[in-house]
Amino acid sequence: MKELYISDLDGTLLTDSAKLSSQTSSCLREMIGQGLDFTIATARTAATVSIIMKDAGLKLPAILMNGAVI
Numbered sequence: 001m002k003e004l005y006i007s008d009l010d011g012t013l014l015t016d017s018a019k020l021s022s023q024t025s026s027c028l029r030e031m032i033g034q035g036l037d038f039t040i041a042t043a044r045t046a047a048t049v050s051i052i053m054k055d056a057g058l059k060l061p062a063i064l065m066n067g068a069v070i
Contacts, residue, residue: 003037004038008042010042038060045064
């Protein structure tokens with residue numbers, strides 16, 4: 001059975017300055033490239049998430065605005 005991994009951003013993936021570190025971004029790209037099903041769930045809007053996660057290589061839909069947008 002395949003598993004889906006979902007992470008929050010603030011207090012989880014992001015640094016204290018609300019950015020995705022280059023190391024985290026690199027690790028996510030590598031794992032997603034190897035077939036990891038990964039996405040995020042956040043209260044943030046699509047505009048802010050697209051900037052923050054642009055280098056992460058997400059391939060799956062994200063859950064945004066506390067589920068109001070996918």
